[in-house]
Amino acid sequence: MNNTIAQLTKVIDNSQKVLILSHVRPDGDSAGSSTAFYHILKQWHTPKEATLTFPDVLPAFLQWLPQVQEAKVLSEQSKETLKCWTQEHDLIVCLDTSLMERSGAIAPLLKNHQNKLLVIDHHKDFSPYGRWLFHNAQASSTCELVSQLAFHWHDQQLFTWNSAIATCLYTGLYTDTGGFRFRNTSEQTLWTAAKLVSLGAEPQKIAYHLTQNTPLYRLRFLGTVLKDFLRFLPQYRTAYAMIPRSLQLAFQLQPGDTSEIVDYVLRIQGVNLAITLREEEPNKIRLSFRSIGDFPANELAKKHFNGGGHKNAAGGELNTSLQEAETYLLNVLQQYQNQLQYEPYETTSIA
Numbered sequence: 152m153n154n155t156i157a158q159l160t161k162v163i164d165n166s167q168k169v170l171i172l173s174h175v176r177p178d179g180d181s182a183g184s185s186t187a188f189y190h191i192l193k194q195w196h197t198p199k200e201a202t203l204t205f206p207d208v209l210p211a212f213l214q215w216l217p218q219v220q221e222a223k224v225l226s227e228q229s230k231e232t233l234k235c236w237t238q239e240h241d242l243i244v245c246l247d248t249s250l251m252e253r254s255g256a257i258a259p260l261l262k263n264h265q266n267k268l269l270v271i272d273h274h275k276d277f278s279p280y281g282r283w284l285f286h287n288a289q290a291s292s293t294c295e296l297v298s299q300l301a302f303h304w305h306d307q308q309l310f311t312w313n314s315a316i317a318t319c320l321y322t323g324l325y326t327d328t329g330g331f332r333f334r335n336t337s338e339q340t341l342w343t344a345a346k347l348v349s350l351g352a353e354p355q356k357i358a359y360h361l362t363q364n365t366p367l368y369r370l371r372f373l374g375t376v377l378k379d380f381l382r383f384l385p386q387y388r389t390a391y392a393m394i395p396r397s398l399q400l401a402f403q404l405q406p407g408d409t410s411e412i413v414d415y416v417l418r419i420q421g422v423n424l425a426i427t428l429r430e431e432e433p434n435k436i437r438l439s440f441r442s443i444g445d446f447p448a449n450e451l452a453k454k455h456f457n458g459g460g461h462k463n464a465a466g467g468e469l470n471t472s473l474q475e476a477e478t479y480l481l482n483v484l485q486q487y488q489n490q491l492q493y494e495p496y497e498t499t500s501i502a
């Protein structure tokens with residue numbers, strides 16, 4: 152059950168040292184909402200001591216976020232440090248994390264500190280944890296929810312707004328909606344984005360950092376995957392790309408460098424389901440799923456690939472070789488052949 156904004160306000164007012172957590176393999180929404188929350192707490196009418204953390208190193212395309220370099224990386228800390236952090240902070244805020252286990256190296260320690268845990272999330276497959284909750288599966292992103300809180304707190308003059316906050320929040324709206332293209336882009340999302348622009352977010356600058364300004368090796372890598380590692384299965388209206396570990400090593404990829412590939416695969420005409428199979432380590436395959444229209448990528452991921460996510464964007468993993476994963480995928484797809492036969496949008500002719 153959600154807490155009221157008034158209750159959450161009181162929780163923050165009553166705390167002094169706040170630890171900020173989010174999910175493993177950070178994305179624009181987890182990084183944007185966490186960093187925005189960090190700025191809000193520092194600008195609070197009674198300023199808080201906030202510790203901004205990420206479970207893993209941020210991908211390069213997010214390292215420009217205002218003051219994000221002040222963040223600590225959990226996977227680089229000792230067990231003692233993590234233990235110390237969970238004890239010495241009197242409030243722990245966990246953002247964009249549907250399962251407590253997804254908060255990374257600190258997750259096992261959180262079990263004993265649920266009484267000081269505030270959770271803000273928008274995932275449909277959310278498993279409740281913590282003491283205070285602000286969850287809405289209708290929201291496009293956690294940044295949309297943090298915006299809702301921030302607008303309220305701003306109206307109540309509980310903190311001093313700055314453009315860094317607007318920039319961070321706009322970033323999560325942008326990335327979780329694929330640049331305001333996906334199904335989750337609602338009137339509320341666009342209204343929130345407009346308000347963030349009025350409060351200092353610069354759409355062109357943010358889009359530049361997120362979608363342009365790409366190191367050349369990443370584009371060459373993308374080109375190689377699309378040319379040599381892509382398979383289109385018209386009978387399933389599905390296309391998938393294989394990303395072997397050897398290829399990632401050859402291009403010296405950094406964390407997050409493969410995340411955009413699946414969105415390119417989904418651009419193919421006639422494709423309702425796009426998949427990438429990335430060999431993270433030998434016998435550890437990470438899959439990303441994107442769908443257009445009604446096909447529930449999250450149900451596919453949950454049922455067959457030890458994963459989950461949103462209807463049109465999900466992930467999973469298999470502990471097999473890349474070849475075995477491909478064979479398994481092709482078997483699974485057979486069961487969905489009928490379900491994948493649809494036109495995502497009616498083609499209307501304009502007279």
Ligand SMILES: [Mn+2]
Pocket residue numbers: 180181247273291292293327
């Ligand atoms: Mn999100």
